[in-house]
Amino acid sequence: MSAGESMSYESKDKQRVFNKEFMPHIDAMYNFAYRLTLDEDDAKDLVQETYLKAFRFIKSFEEGTNAKAWLFRILKNSFINNYRKTSKQPNKVDYQEVESYYNSESVDEKITTDLRVETVQHMIGDEITNALNSLDIDFRTVIILCDLEGFTYEEMAKILDIPIGTVRSRLHRARNLLKEKLVNYATSMGYKDKRK
Amino acid sequence: MEVEDKQKCFELLQLVIDGQATQQQTLELEQHLSDCENCRAEFELSQSIKEGLKSRLKRPSVPSELATSIQSKVLEIV
Ligand SMILES: [Zn+2]
Numbered sequence: 001m002s003a004g005e006s007m008s009y010e011s012k013d014k015q016r017v018f019n020k021e022f023m024p025h026i027d028a029m030y031n032f033a034y035r036l037t038l039d040e041d042d043a044k045d046l047v048q049e050t051y052l053k054a055f056r057f058i059k060s061f062e063e064g065t066n067a068k069a070w071l072f073r074i075l076k077n078s079f080i081n082n083y084r085k086t087s088k089q090p091n092k093v094d095y096q097e098v099e100s101y102y103n104s105e106s107v108d109e110k111i112t113t114d115l116r117v118e119t120v121q122h123m124i125g126d127e128i129t130n131a132l133n134s135l136d137i138d139f140r141t142v143i144i145l146c147d148l149e150g151f152t153y154e155e156m157a158k159i160l161d162i163p164i165g166t167v168r169s170r171l172h173r174a175r176n177l178l179k180e181k182l183v184n185y186a187t188s189m190g191y192k193d194k195r196k
Numbered sequence: 197m198e199v200e201d202k203q204k205c206f207e208l209l210q211l212v213i214d215g216q217a218t219q220q221q222t223l224e225l226e227q228h229l230s231d232c233e234n235c236r237a238e239f240e241l242s243q244s245i246k247e248g249l250k251s252r253l254k255r256p257s258v259p260s261e262l263a264t265s266i267q268s269k270v271l272e273i274v
Contacts, residue, residue: 011274018270023263030258044259051266055273120244125252132249147249152216172210175242182245 014058021067022054028149029071035144036079038133046082050075066155073159076141115179119186127189131181139174146171205235213242 029050033043053074054061061070132140145151145159153171157164208225211217217225229236 015270015274019267023267026263026266027255027258030262031255034256040256040259043256044262047262048266048269052269052273055270115241117240117244120241120248123248123252125254128248129253132253143249146214147246148253153214168207168210172206175245178245179241 014055017058017061017063018055021061021063022051022071025068025071026051028068029075032072032075032144032149033079035132035140035148036076036137037083042083046075046079049082050078053078068149069151069155069159072145072149072151073161076159115183115186120182123182123185127185128182131178131185134181135174135177138170139177142167142171142174143178205232205238209235209239209242213239213246 026047029047030043033046033050034040037043037046050071054071057074061067132143135143141160142156145156146153151159153164153167156167160167162170205228208217208221208228212222212225225239229239
């Protein structure tokens with residue numbers, strides 16, 4: 001079917017918005033989908049499903065507002081609906097633990113002294129990728145959104161449907177867990193902390 | 197360091213590292229870092245991890261047919 005005369009003005013307009021506002025984010029969308037599913041085919045399906053949903057609900061998108069955040073939110077919700085139930089995530093996030101992170105000092109102190117900037121700088125992409133992928137999905141997600149995609153806390157709160165305070169505490173916890181993983185990698189790779 | 201101060205440090209570090217601090221908050225952190233070695237180490241480490249994530253994580257390449265496949269499916273809905 002070609003974009004012929006049978007198409008109403010409205011659908012032409014929908015397609016214009018779709019191509020102009022949504023399609024440019026396909027790289028970021030695929031990247032996000034891949035980091036969530038860790039599978040190329042699942043990522044492809046998820047992105048496709050998200051775009052089709054986005055087209056169906058295009059009227060609820062306000063032109064000129066943040067299309068990327070809007071799309072990411074749909075993708076995240078689709079992921080939860082489709083994959084989360086069936087995925088094998090051994091440890092669920094303990095939100096109590098997340099919310100009370102400010103009161104727990106012990107973890108933070110220890111990690112810093114065990115990992116050096118130089119060590120991190122010597123790590124290659126694979127090591128960082130593995131560390132990130134081994135995080136529980138909720139923690140992985142906030143790091144992807146913040147550090148890889150550069151969303152603000154406010155945008156993340158909208159994408160994830162959680163308060164900004166929770167975004168920030170989850171991010172903090174996620175980073176500490178990532179540091180822990182990197183420490184383990186550093187140790188197994190034989191990096192030595194010279195300060196010891 | 198008191199728990200309350202520590203909490204403030206975490207918050208400031210995070211805001212500055214994520215580029216979401218006000219000028220006042222950035223200044224406040226800079227002042228604190230100049231006389232707190234722990235927080236300075238934490239700050240530098242966190243920054244280098246964020247940098248590593250951004251620059252060294254391989255981005256998977258999008259399957260070439262994905263965009264066209266999406267666009268033709270959209271035309272079917274229309
Ligand atoms: Zn300090």
